[in-house]
Amino acid sequence: MSLRGYLLLIVLLGSTACWAQAAGNGPISRDDAKKLKNPVAYSKKSLTQGRIYFARTCATCHGLDGKAQVEAIGDATDLTSPKGYKSGSSDGEMYRSIRDGAGLNQPMPSFKSTFKDEDLWNLVNYIRSLRPDGTQPELQADDKDSKDKKK
Numbered sequence: 001m002s003l004r005g006y007l008l009l010i011v012l013l014g015s016t017a018c019w020a021q022a023a024g025n026g027p028i029s030r031d032d033a034k035k036l037k038n039p040v041a042y043s044k045k046s047l048t049q050g051r052i053y054f055a056r057t058c059a060t061c062h063g064l065d066g067k068a069q070v071e072a073i074g075d076a077t078d079l080t081s082p083k084g085y086k087s088g089s090s091d092g093e094m095y096r097s098i099r100d101g102a103g104l105n106q107p108m109p110s111f112k113s114t115f116k117d118e119d120l121w122n123l124v125n126y127i128r129s130l131r132p133d134g135t136q137p138e139l140q141a142d143d144k145d146s147k148d149k150k151k
Contacts, residue, residue, distance in 0.1 A: 028096045036092025040121035042128065045142040050126025053119055057111065066130040075107065080130045094124045 028036070040046050055064060063070045066079035082089035087097045096102075098120050101110040111120065129136055 027100045028092075030088065030093070030096070033088065033092040033096035034090055036090075036095055038091040038095070038121055038124060040118060040125060041140040041142070042125050042137045043140045043142045046122045046125045047129050049119065050122035050124070050129075053115065053123050054126050057114065058123070061108070066127065075103070077102075079127050080132065082131060082135070091121075091124050091128070094127055095120055098123055 054062075054066075059070075061070065061076040062068050062079055063076075068076035068078045070076075077086055078084050085094070087093055087102045097108065098115075099110065099112045102108040115123070
């Protein structure tokens with residue numbers, strides 16, 4: 001292949017990688033994760049959905065109560081203690097950990113192909129509900145509830 005061909009290939013691969021990151025397919029950097037805002041309201045509906053997904057997928061390692069006191073393959077994080085979160089405790093950082101996987105050599109796998117984006121945020125909300133009382137966000141009205149109150 002000629003030098004021109006190699007340069008074209010490099011440009012194409014680079015632009016493909018940038019497009020994948022922009023489209024949300026590539027891993028999210030820790031700095032970008034800190035900037036993410038949760039688009040899903042911290043509501044009963046979200047917590048219910050998140051609890052279902054958590055029980056099906058996360059409880060194996062983190063336990064149903066989130067305290068990671070189960071016999072797990074790796075060193076699971078106690079989700080009831082945000083100070084112990086290894087990859088950050090902001091909504092965006094938790095989203096990143098669930099979406100892209102977490103830990104040294106990724107002992108927690110990526111779940112981006114398992115869940116839709118909204119479902120990942122529902123999981124983030126549910127995990128926030130496991131924190132000690134007084135440190136949880138204020139519960140917001142579900143969309144249906146807020147619409148009914150406006151009538």
